[in-house]
Amino acid sequence: MTSSASAHEMDRPPRKTSGGGEPVRTHMGDGERGDVRVEVRGVGKFFGSKLVLRGVDCAALAGEALLVVGGNGAGKTTLLKIMAGLARPSAGVVDVRVPPEACAYLGHATFQYPRLSAVANLTFWARMYGLAPSRAELEAVLERVGLARVAGEPAGTFSRGMAQRLNLARVFLIGPRLVFLDEPGTGLDPASQELLRREINGLKASGAAVVWVSHHLSADLPFAEKVLHLRDAGVAYFGPAAEFDAGGLTC
Amino acid sequence: MPNIKILSILSLAALAVGQWFIWSYAPLEETMGVVQKIFYIHMPLAWWALVSFFVVFVASIRHLMKRDAGSDILAGAAAEVGVLMSGLALVSGSIWGRAAWNVWWTWDPRLTTTLIMWFVYAGYLVLRGSGMGGERRALVCAVLGVVAFLDVPLVFYSARIWRSVHPAVLASQGGGLEPEMWRTVLVNLGAFGVLWLTLVLGRFGLGRAEERARALLLGGREGA
Amino acid sequence: MLRRAAAIAGKDLRLSVGGGQGLVQAMLLGLLLIFLFSLSRPTGELVSGQAAAAIFWLASAFGLVLVFNDLFSLEEVGGCRLGLLSSPVPEHSVWLGKGLAGFLLLVLSQMVFLPAAAVFLGQDIRGSVPTLVLALIGVDWGLAALGALLGALAQGQAARESLFSVILFPLLLPVLLGGIRIFAGVFSGEPAPDEALWAAIIVAFDAVFSAAGAFLFPFLYTGEE
Numbered sequence: 247m248t249s250s251a252s253a254h255e256m257d258r259p260p261r262k263t264s265g266g267g268e269p270v271r272t273h274m275g276d277g278e279r280g281d282v283r284v285e286v287r288g289v290g291k292f293f294g295s296k297l298v299l300r301g302v303d304c305a306a307l308a309g310e311a312l313l314v315v316g317g318n319g320a321g322k323t324t325l326l327k328i329m330a331g332l333a334r335p336s337a338g339v340v341d342v343r344v345p346p347e348a349c350a351y352l353g354h355a356t357f358q359y360p361r362l363s364a365v366a367n368l369t370f371w372a373r374m375y376g377l378a379p380s381r382a383e384l385e386a387v388l389e390r391v392g393l394a395r396v397a398g399e400p401a402g403t404f405s406r407g408m409a410q411r412l413n414l415a416r417v418f419l420i421g422p423r424l425v426f427l428d429e430p431g432t433g434l435d436p437a438s439q440e441l442l443r444r445e446i447n448g449l450k451a452s453g454a455a456v457v458w459v460s461h462h463l464s465a466d467l468p469f470a471e472k473v474l475h476l477r478d479a480g481v482a483y484f485g486p487a488a489e490f491d492a493g494g495l496t497c
Numbered sequence: 498m499p500n501i502k503i504l505s506i507l508s509l510a511a512l513a514v515g516q517w518f519i520w521s522y523a524p525l526e527e528t529m530g531v532v533q534k535i536f537y538i539h540m541p542l543a544w545w546a547l548v549s550f551f552v553v554f555v556a557s558i559r560h561l562m563k564r565d566a567g568s569d570i571l572a573g574a575a576a577e578v579g580v581l582m583s584g585l586a587l588v589s590g591s592i593w594g595r596a597a598w599n600v601w602w603t604w605d606p607r608l609t610t611t612l613i614m615w616f617v618y619a620g621y622l623v624l625r626g627s628g629m630g631g632e633r634r635a636l637v638c639a640v641l642g643v644v645a646f647l648d649v650p651l652v653f654y655s656a657r658i659w660r661s662v663h664p665a666v667l668a669s670q671g672g673g674l675e676p677e678m679w680r681t682v683l684v685n686l687g688a689f690g691v692l693w694l695t696l697v698l699g700r701f702g703l704g705r706a707e708e709r710a711r712a713l714l715l716g717g718r719e720g721a
Numbered sequence: 722m723l724r725r726a727a728a729i730a731g732k733d734l735r736l737s738v739g740g741g742q743g744l745v746q747a748m749l750l751g752l753l754l755i756f757l758f759s760l761s762r763p764t765g766e767l768v769s770g771q772a773a774a775a776i777f778w779l780a781s782a783f784g785l786v787l788v789f790n791d792l793f794s795l796e797e798v799g800g801c802r803l804g805l806l807s808s809p810v811p812e813h814s815v816w817l818g819k820g821l822a823g824f825l826l827l828v829l830s831q832m833v834f835l836p837a838a839a840v841f842l843g844q845d846i847r848g849s850v851p852t853l854v855l856a857l858i859g860v861d862w863g864l865a866a867l868g869a870l871l872g873a874l875a876q877g878q879a880a881r882e883s884l885f886s887v888i889l890f891p892l893l894l895p896v897l898l899g900g901i902r903i904f905a906g907v908f909s910g911e912p913a914p915d916e917a918l919w920a921a922i923i924v925a926f927d928a929v930f931s932a933a934g935a936f937l938f939p940f941l942y943t944g945e946e
Binding site: 334336 | 564632
């Protein structure tokens, strides 16, 4: 399968999801730093009769990280899933301006098959993205996350930190222009968290837009350009990270 | 919203007229006697059950295309009424079979299809009540609503072929009706139709009210 | 799309055959069923071809439930369903891949059920072998098409197995009846006179539910819980 934009459109229904309102436009150009990579307008979401999101507007730009914060159950993960095309908004529009081949999702789940080896896992995911990486490329990317030594071992034997680094290797293989992060640092030791933040910075430097759901506000805030604060299913703050007043937000 | 109270009174009256037709108007069948009168209830029940399942099918397709809450609620309402009516049709059919052919159950294609559909849509109702998240549950149920109805003709034909090899214990059940009997059948078909409409619309209205309560929460979001 | 479906099926087969739970469980449960039904045979009497065929297909239907439950739970362990859905893989590839893997695993388990039917139920293949093979493929195709669609139905549900089987079994009836009737003919050596009609029903079932599966699967397989 080629990874051209037209092939993708035939492959899969457009993931631009709309709950009504204006028609959704799609730009697939490479764009420059500062371009809008994903934009959300008036998104609302129900779970059954429970309202979890209401009237959310925000955007993530190339080369920047958008930190999504809020208390438990504020709808952070739901918003991320809606932006990544994994869930449908009950209302509003999501406009993703890069093809799916250039989007990567890194959650707390490690996306690994425990009985497959690290290399086999990576190869499988590469094929899902229409890539056929050579052995050398695989080794290089495993080296980068410090797993070259255990490349042939089943992912099920890995510690949480190792599994999440393998997951990170998957993101590197994709070479994304838009990255969705759902608390990827949960349960990681300080060293792995440090590596993760460094690599997120690296992805930003390469021009990717990052949407980042975070539980560690104080630690992650210095790495973000924008902040979206969700409270009571709505937006409490959306703007530059430098001007964000964390207030009573503890997590 | 059509007035449910008026419809309820109407369906009561229609059913009463239907009963009069059954007991006073239609002649007594010669070989089977009074048991044959089950047929006037059995047939409309089975017929409207099938209509219910067709409504589930259409509403499910509509829900998949538009993802509106209304279709989902309608599909649920129709499925409930359909399971109820096909269940009653099975019971009445079984009593009929006992009286007519001395067995509680025969491999009659219509009866078998009704039974299988009862199983399928009872499963559908279990799925509806399984406590999945709102939109996902509606979607999953819509998919099953489509698949289930696609199965109806296949079940019917396979039941028919299956039976044709087994020397069956019965003859065709509807043949040789007198004109009075036909009129009674039609009147009862209509009466049960009014009852069906009342039940479906009643359940639909209830579901709609739930939906409105939910929509009130989302109010004020528009234009944001 | 086909290449990705093949990659998914290949991965699933590797995981299922190499120490997976689903296939082994399916085989054991099917064997157990065939053995238990053999107890209904009075000593010294033969099980009719039709009874044996019914037992064989019942074992296959239970195996089907376990196989597809396992195939879909593979994606739940490490959250891989989200990985697949956030990748550019079309959902159809997932359906096709799962269906392909499920079909092969089902055939594999039937390679155990068939001899078991011969041993415990005293059956022999007296009819034509090509008929048997064709019927097996045709019926399994229908089973796999519907199993791959509805296997995604109870994703993230606690009571997946029970709900799945309650919904799946009545829907499978037409194709199972076809399988039973044709297998009965092959076991007894007297082909059913309406074999062609049954073949038509099996083909119709396969066509209807392959199309329905391809069309409806994307609605079922989503990132929502």
